[in-house]
Amino acid sequence: MRENPLFTKRGFPAKKNNIKTNMKILLTNDDGYQSTGLMLLAKSLVEEGHEVYVVAPDGQRSAFSHSANIYKDITFKRLDEYCGAKSAYISSGTPADCVKFAASATDAKFDLLVSGPNNGENYGDCILYSGTVAAAEEGVLWGIPSVALSRVGFGGAFQSTVDYLTENVELLHELCPKNGLININVPDLPMSKIKGVKVVPQCESRLFDDYFEKKSDEVWFATGNRIDVEHKESDVGVVDDGYISVTPLTVLRTDCASIDALKKRLQK
Template sequence: MKILISNDDGHFAPGIQTLLQSLQGHPTIQSLTLIAPDRNRSAASNSLTLVNPLRLHLVKQDDEKNTTQYSVNGTPTDCVHLGVNGALGFQPDMVISGINAGANMGDDVLYSGTVAAATEGRFLGKPSIAISLCGETNFDSAAHYFLRIFNDLADIELASDTILNINIPDLPLEQIKGFKVTRLGRRHASEPVVSQLDPRGLPIHWIGPAGSAADSAEDTDFYAVEHGYVSITPLKIDLTHYQALQNLKAWADRISD
């Protein structure tokens, strides 16, 4: 199996490097290719770079471990698009995005570059997983629990429009209680914009912090992580609201007359 790894924190981030090291030497993996942004591109979502050329820069190659690392002057989606759609000269079998430093739960998935990298892999026909640590400390715990999922993937069947979004509590290994399959929760609106003046006296604005959990019911990702469980949420890429189709068709017919 040939694995493509990406993220939105940058190729140098401790999470992606921990993931890479944890997969090296795995008996089912033929090669590991890391393609990630050359800087932090958190919250880049599914953006593609279309007006500037992308440069694939070789950072490190380890032939003994069948591992190659690249950086790209673009977004997480750019990285996976390049890796799957021709820049490598071969096709990876699977895309893994992470380990992200920080949660990607609830509304976060709309903005997340981590989830977007996995989404791009799925768009391009590859089984894809996004993995996030809900903090910035226990990356080894995240890698351990991801490997437990990875080693058992053959026993589950995912639809071709589905990715797995995994969030792991930022706890020592022995404090994590296990797995829960969850739905997305929902956050309150984000905190207000922070407005300041730059050194020249001109106004600048910072996006405020994410809101707290508004829907953290027992079946949500928020609840699972808060109570010490790894959250596994299947995300469907097809955004069509099928239940609304019939009403909208009737409405469109009416206004067309």
């Protein structure tokens, strides 16, 4: 295995010196505050000496993407205790609402935002629908270095995902892009079975054949199947091969490569 700065030759996450420690870390997700992964991550980061803050939805908000409430009342209930966190709120709002509240209505100045760990993949075109990734994007808009974290697969253990983030949180903070975030997907495997880490682009192919099944005259069931696509050197491909995928994402949506062609045809 090629040596990677986020992984040691022994196959365990690597600690680095001379980078920021004891950070103020904001945690959120789209699975809700009762998510096992969120609770495990909060406890783990607190045990490492970080000051943890949690603002998370009061229930499931998967696939809410970057939806936010405007000119509406949203509840934010402060919890007496949550896994050793400095403070914790649960909200009737979306993941993006949670980040907006934490950044604008609390006194904390966060060093890092971690959204997740999500219960399920957030790679390929799933990124467009993800409340987990959108919460990290919202963090970027507020000037907070941000990471989106997901455990690929459902029903398994979060421990490998939590261990990887905890061991590398300082390094990830240092490497966060200025106008973007780091998107991480961890295979649902024990750490000893994970082959390593690969920094790769987002898969360009569509991953799911979405469709609706009619249940009655007015009710349809949204479903879909995974499409078998060629995706070896992408976030989808490396996770399928047993690696952790690390993908830098930008919140700037301009297709700069198309600017000149459009100017020639459309600009007057």
